[in-house]
Amino acid sequence: xxxxxxxxxxxxxxxxxxxxxxxxxxxxxxxxxxxxxxxxxxxxxxxxxxxxxxxxxxxxxxxxxxxxxxxxxxxxxxxxxxxxxxxxxxxxxxxxxxxxxxxxxxxxxxxxxxxxxxxxxxxxxxxxxxxxxxxxxxxxxxxxxxxxxxxxxxxxxxxxxxxxxxxxxxxxxxxxxxxxxxxxxxxxxxxxxxxxxxxxxxxxxxxxxxxxxxxxxxxxxxxxxxxxxxxxxxxxxxxxxxxxxxxxxxxxxxxxxxxxxxxxxxxxxxxxxxxxxxxxxxxxxxxxxxxxxxxxxxxxxxxxxxxxxxxxxxxxxxxxxxxxxxxxxxxxxxxxxxxxxxxxxxxxxxxxxxxxxxxxxxxxxxxxxxxxxxxxxxxxxxxxxxxxxxxxxxxxxxxxxxxxxx
Numbered sequence: 342x343x344x345x346x347x348x349x350x351x352x353x354x355x356x357x358x359x360x361x362x363x364x365x366x367x368x369x370x371x372x373x374x375x376x377x378x379x380x381x382x383x384x385x386x387x388x389x390x391x392x393x394x395x396x397x398x399x400x401x402x403x404x405x406x407x408x409x410x411x412x413x414x415x416x417x418x419x420x421x422x423x424x425x426x427x428x429x430x431x432x433x434x435x436x437x438x439x440x441x442x443x444x445x446x447x448x449x450x451x452x453x454x455x456x457x458x459x460x461x462x463x464x465x466x467x468x469x470x471x472x473x474x475x476x477x478x479x480x481x482x483x484x485x486x487x488x489x490x491x492x493x494x495x496x497x498x499x500x501x502x503x504x505x506x507x508x509x510x511x512x513x514x515x516x517x518x519x520x521x522x523x524x525x526x527x528x529x530x531x532x533x534x535x536x537x538x539x540x541x542x543x544x545x546x547x548x549x550x551x552x553x554x555x556x557x558x559x560x561x562x563x564x565x566x567x568x569x570x571x572x573x574x575x576x577x578x579x580x581x582x583x584x585x586x587x588x589x590x591x592x593x594x595x596x597x598x599x600x601x602x603x604x605x606x607x608x609x610x611x612x613x614x615x616x617x618x619x620x621x622x623x624x625x626x627x628x629x630x631x632x633x634x635x636x637x638x639x640x641x642x643x644x645x646x647x648x649x650x651x652x653x654x655x656x657x658x659x660x661x662x663x664x665x666x667x668x669x670x671x672x673x674x675x676x677x678x679x680x681x682x683x684x685x686x687x688x689x690x691x692x693x694x695x696x697x698x699x700x701x702x703x704x705x706x707x708x709x710x711x712x713x714x715x716x717x718x719x720x721x722x723x724x725x726x727x728x729x730x731x732x733x734x735x736x737x738x739x740x741x742x743x744x745x746x747x
Contacts, residue, residue: 345493346500346531346587354401355501361400361433363390367509367640372613373626378634379515383626384506387618387646391457393574394502394644395426395489398524401498402487403430411436416484418475420446420468421574422645423489424454432458439484441475443467447649490524491581500528506640507536514637517625519644520544520553520588520595521575527584529642530591541593543632545624547572548597552580553588557595561585571600571656574621574645601663602627608660610643619648620656662745665723667696670730670740673711676702684714687736693729694719697747717745 344350365385373381386394403415414437417427424440431438438459442451445466455461464474479486488495502525506513516533520526530542546553549570555563562585568576580588606623610616618626625641632639648656661667674680681700688695697717720726733740 345497346528348532348535350497351500351504351532351535354397354497355504357401357404358397358498358501361390361430362396363388365389365505367506368614370614372609373629373641377629377632377639379629379632379637379639381629382510382638382640383614384502384640384642385616386502387616387622387643389645391422391425391429392645392647393422393426394499394525394642395422396429397426397501398492398495398498398528399423399426399487400430400433401501402492402494403427403434403436405494406436406485410485413483413485414438415487416441416475416479416482417487417489418442418468418472419489420471421450422647424450424459425457425647427487428454428457428459439475439478441471441478443471449649450647488581490522490577491583492524493583496524496528496531496584496587498528499525500532502642503529503532503536507533507540510638510640512638513540513640515541515543515632515639517543517545517628517639517641519575519621519624519642520546520580521550521577521621523553523580523584523588525642525644526553526592527587531587534591542591543628544588544592544595545628546595546597547575547621547624548599550576550578551597552577554595554597556580556585557589570620571603572598572620572624574619575624596628596631598624598627602630604656604660604663607656608664611657616643617646617648617653618643619645621645658747665720665726667717667719667745667747668726669697669715669717669743669745670733671713671715671743672733672738672740674714674738676712681714683736684716684733684738687732687738688716688718688729691725691729691732693725715743717747
């Protein structure tokens with residue numbers, strides 16, 4: 342097998358993955374450009390077949406297997422995008438695929454993986470247990486294990502994203518790439534530096550799972566005690582040891598993003614770009630505001646868009662609350678006719694929209710003296726929210742902002 346992560350290997354991988362991938366052309370974003378002071382383009386791998394970039398590495402890896410290996414079949418462990426990438430790639434190659442998924446995997450991901458042709462085995466409560474079982478099955482049944490990220494061939498396939506970015510935007514200054522296990526960031530940064538060392542490549546990882554940051558500090562891979570982030574696709578406890586040397590050499594910087602910033606980015610992508618992007622893919626959008634405003638050409642890689650509807654609804658709700666577009670006020674008022682109308686009138690005069698109301702007569706021992714009214718209101722944003730609160734105060738009430746519960 343030829344050496345991986347070379348210009349020749351990237352060129353071969355690019356031609357190969359085009360057999361199955363969809364073209365994901367760069368999308369320029371005037372709104373994000375205005376927010377961050379740079380010229381921003383998005384690489385929408387959330388629109389890729391199977392909903393994420395993972396198909397690239399999986400297909401290239403499987404294409405390098407011998408016919409004997411294909412006849413025996415492949416196996417992997419994953420609870421998300423890699424599972425679907427391997428299933429699709431194996432089916433396209435005419436090979437049997439087995440995917441071991443934790444028993445906690447959402448049903449929709451299980452069904453999607455089956456839909457791409459894989460046999461799904463549910464085992465263990467967490468990924469590590471599923472992976473151990475997959476490796477055991479591989480040895481027992483003679484299947485070839487397809488790793489999710491810690492593999493140079495996989496990383497070469499993922500790096501074809503950088504080739505496409507540079508072909509479309511030859512003068513790109515900076516590429517932002519999400520970091521979990523390191524396969525995508527390894528491929529992207531290695532190709533970019535081989536092609537043009539002046540291109541800055543910045544890895545972006547969740548603050549609650551800083552496995553690359555810890556590894557760079559220690560000079561070796563380090564296993565985190567735990568990961569706590571809504572960016573589940575990048576919640577990896579340890580960066581791959583095979584790809585880590587490339588990350589040490591080729592990444593210019595690493596930015597860590599708190600979960601709160603991802604929530605607002607989800608709303609931005611839905612409202613301004615009409616795109617669904619999963620939390621891990623939003624890391625590079627959030628990172629834009631961490632860059633100096635220098636009018637540079639910056640590309641954010643949106644790594645995937647596989648998000649279940651329940652998670653989506655939760656993120657939207659929290660995002661609206663975070664931006665002051667939904668909020669709750671509590672105020673005490675005498676329990677007598679007309680008081681509720683007075684509150685509603687004060688809100689209506691400011692064009693606020695009441696979406697929930699809770700009238701509690703039992704908050705005090707003397708309900709005739711006062712009852713609590715909690716009103717959940719829709720507003721245009723923080724400024725409008727403040728106008729409504731001030732209007733309630735001017736009407737003689739004592740509004741207090743309290744936690745919203747929808």
